[in-house]
Amino acid sequence: MTWRVIFKEILENLLSLRFVLSLVLVICLFAASGFVFVGKYTDQSADYWRETNKNLAALRERAGALYEVAFYEQTVWREPKLLSLCAEGFEKTLPNYFRFNVFTADLPGVKGRGNFALPHFSDIDWVFIISTVLSFVALVLTYDSMSGEKEAGTLRLMLANTIPRYKVLLGKYFGAMFTLAIPLIVGLLVSLIIVIPSKDVTIDAVAWLKILAVAILSLLYLSIFVFLGIFISSRSAHSSNCMVLLLVVWVVLVILLPSGGRIFADISSQSPTQVDLERRLDEVGKEIWDNSDKFGKNAGSMSHDLSWPGNNPPARARLKNALTDTANQVRDDHHNRLLAQALTGRNLTCISPLAIYARASEVIAGTGINRCADIYRQIKEYQVVLKEYVRSKDLEDPESLHLVNPDLGTARSWKTISHKPVDFGTVPKFQERDLALGEFLKLTIWDIGLLLLFNLVFFAASFVSFLRYDVR
Amino acid sequence: MLGTLIKKEITETILDLRFVIATLLCLVLIPLGMYVSIKDYEQRLGDYNTAIQQYEQRARGDRYDGGNFRAEGYRPPSPLCVFSSGLKDKINMRVKTQFNGNYLIENSSQDDNLQAVLFGKIDFTFIVSTVLSLLALIFTFRTVTGEKENGTLRLIVAGSVPRWKVIFSKMLGNYIVFLVPFLLSFLVSLLFLNSSDVFSLFTLPHVAAIFLLLIITLLFLFCIFNLGTLISVLTHSSVVSMTVALFVWVMLALVVPKISPMIAQVVYPVRSRQIVNTEKAMVCAGIEEEQLKEEAALYKKVLIETGVGVERAFDDEDEGTRRARDTYNSKKGPIFQKYQERINEEIKRIEDDYTNKRNFQAAMAANLSRISPVCCFTYALSEISGTGTAEVSNFSKRAQQFQETVKQNIYDHFEFERYANEYGWSGGYRTEEGFDAGKVPVPHISNYRHIGLAGALSVCWMDIVLLVLFSVLFFAVAFVSFLRYDVR
DSSP, rough: OOOHHHHHHHHHHTSHHHHHHHOOOOOHHHHHHHHHHHHHHHHHHHHHHHHHHHHHHHHHTTTSHHHHHOOOOOEOOOOOOOGGOOOOTTTTSSOOOOEOSOOOOOOOBSSSSSSSTTOOOOOOHHHHHIIIHHHHHHHHHHTTTHHHHHHTHHHHHHSSSSSHHHHHHHHHHHHHHHHHHHHHHHHHHHHHHHHTSEEEEOOOOOHHHHHHHHHHHHHHOOOHHHHHHHHHHHSSSOOOHHHHHHHHHHHHIIIIIIHHHHHHHHHHHHOOOOHHHHHHHHHHHHHHHTGGGGGGOOOOOOOSTTOOOOOHEEEEEEHHHHHHHHHHHHHHHHHHHHHHHHHHHHHGGGGSSSHHHHHHHHHHTTTHHHHHHHHHHHHHHHHHHHHHHHHHHTTTOOOOOOOOOOHHHHHHOOOOSSSSSOGGGGGGOOOOOOOOOOHHHHHHHHHHHHHHHHHHHHHHHHHHHHHHHHOO | OOOHHHHHHHHHHHHHHHHHHHHHHHHHHHHHHHHHHHHHHHHHHHHHHHHHHHHHHHHHHTTTTOOOOEEEEOOOOOOGGTTTTTTTTTOEEEEEEEEOOOOEEEOSSOOOOOHHHHHHHOOOIIIIIIHHHHHHHHHTTTTTTTHHTTTHHHHHTTTTTOOOHHHHHHHHHHHHHHHHHHHHHHHHHHHHHHOOOOOOOOOOOHHHHHHHHHHHHHHHHHHHHHHHHHHHHHOSSHHHHHHHHHHHHHHIIHHHHHHHHHHHHHSSOOOOOHHHHHHHHHHHHHHHHHHHHHHHHHHHHHHHTOOOOOGGTTOOOHHHHHHHHHHHHHSSSHHHHHHHHHHHHHHHHHHHHHHHHHHHHHHHHHHHHHSSHHHHHHHHHHHHHTOOOOHHHHHHHHHHHHHHHHOOOOOGGEEEEEEEEETTTEEEEEEEETTGGGGGGOOOOOOOOOOOOHHHHHHHHHHHHHHHHHHHHHHOOOOOOOOTTOOO
């Protein structure tokens, strides 16, 4: 009997104007998304490889002297991700390059992005289409699932038979889900068909698994809105009232709450600014310089002529290391505070299923703010590895003073770091690593759990509501 | 009769659930959005003042020593950005002048906007263009079809009521009811604005701009009301009317704004900034290589003429080498000048070419998106609020003037020298005789004026005209269609 209800629902939906409009709209959007992605991905990949090769070539040149390897300001760019087709993750506006040497790392920066003057709206990716358009379609398909049948008089006829109410409910749910799955799957296929033939695109097994994971997550997300639609429909006798209520709920859940993250973030803590950072850096630098004598006599002064009696290389090295370490701490603290505030705001918006879905999709696709934060962490680890390499190679040179510190002037004139050449093949190079499976699961398990919870809550609500629904 | 019909529409709408929801949403969202925007503006203003203070401290500390000083100019945030964020987070705030005339415009608060990136903005423009436009369609989608389904439409028309009065009363009645909560919440927002310490509401430019913003908003809402009524007239069932209205809203408010930049990028691709920077670096490197060759040839010639000899070019300094280097340094000025001008011209050419193409792409995207009244409204409000492309151009012009002023007052009193010494080629700035850099006041962009109302209107007049045209078009089609509408 449940299957009969499901088939009836599917047939009714397939023959309705709203399904046709939805299908056309969704397919066009997926096609546009795929088409634009291919061009964009090709350009971004070309830019990325050009800049990466330029960085490596410059590093190779500097392998002629170990100290130049230490002081070379490497620039690492964020590699464009294939799965940004699924979840763009604010890629256009999040930091995309990282500049650092062995001693210091600038805060992540934004460079070379498209055209800032383009109209102020972000790209269409799968997450946008599914989270906004398809969730809207879900409500349009289900707003009159109960109230519409009641108004038509068919609900009481159906329940006059020996069909349990829960079967009717499940039939409507699965009917709506199967109907929604059609534009979703067709849209995904259209998008993939456009993207796959591109020569720059290679989808390996892991990527396919991730795409499947995003598709399943999408169904979980859409299921929330189907249950929501059925619940609201079973609370009212009039379809038009249901539609109005559902639209308001949709606007709140999909548009207002995710955008309200900024309000939540501001309430939770004050946003640290670039101006604050510069002021703090000035303050800590001045404090250390004013007390430079505690690092040793004449730590604050130097001459390039090593024979000058006032020079004190070890003291100078300690001073410079203290300055750099403190500045690094200030920058890291600033970066962590920015990140913490943004993530707090994001966590607070997780009363919206869209925010949960978007976050989980970004983690699966390997995009978004978590990735930025992870790359920054990896760069810090790489700095440590590179510094250790410089130290160990420096110890092999008897002519060096073995005082690895961030003062380029003394490195050149005093040879605080070895000037001997190194084999470029042995120099550690930065390579971005994707999140490990454990980390990936850790980041998404809560989101998946929350989506399931939303489903359970709305299912329970619609179940209880329909059991008590007056079908006359 | 018209008055009676309007009263009937008003009464009917006020007693409906939609009015309650609209009132609640307006009274909560608009003042809340304004409150958040005011806080954001206050913070930006605080940042601006702090940045100026820090710059002055740095400038006084530098003492223009050896030409290391670089004048900076800052742009204060536009006060009306509380109404529309627009391009606020992307518009640059600082100009860094250079000795060679190639100033840099940059955003001094580059990475402290993670929240803006992740969450977007709930400002007045967003609330009106997204939430209120949807509410407006909800108000109107069954204005005709609902009455038809109830059977009351044929009763009204069966009386001697002209059809034009019926349709007119429906449009006006719903619109008037909707305006009440909107205007109330707008007033509350203005009260919040007035209570802020950093915003003076009652100045002529602000009053005029806010008044214009209000008019444009009312025009936009009227346009959407006409659209909703049109959809209701073109369909014969509330369900179909609602479905069509909602899909139209999704297209206009969500899809068109996003898809038009994508189409513009495909139709008219522009090279990335990385490629442009690479091109500039390559061109400069090529010219500098030529310059070095010419300077080296001159140095060689001087060494031979003074009898020092080429092999002693970078020997320790003695009488002979000092004389040779002084002779060379006095002669190489025109060469340096010539190549610097070439470099500046090439950089300017590449940059102008890139900027023109980028602006063309942006204009194409904006024009494509103007089929949506939502986009027209957003552009108009952002220009008037001083967060649109007109303000970007305004700041660029001021930045250029600032650069020229600083160059005239300070940089032209320094001369860059590349000279030869025992270590090879070195360079540095030498102060002109008689010029005391310490006596020159720290340069600022003083009395910065954001784009005025006239300037903004000159850019967004088309958007306002389009809103009027859309309103007239929707009304006209709805009117004509209703005259032929089957009321049975």
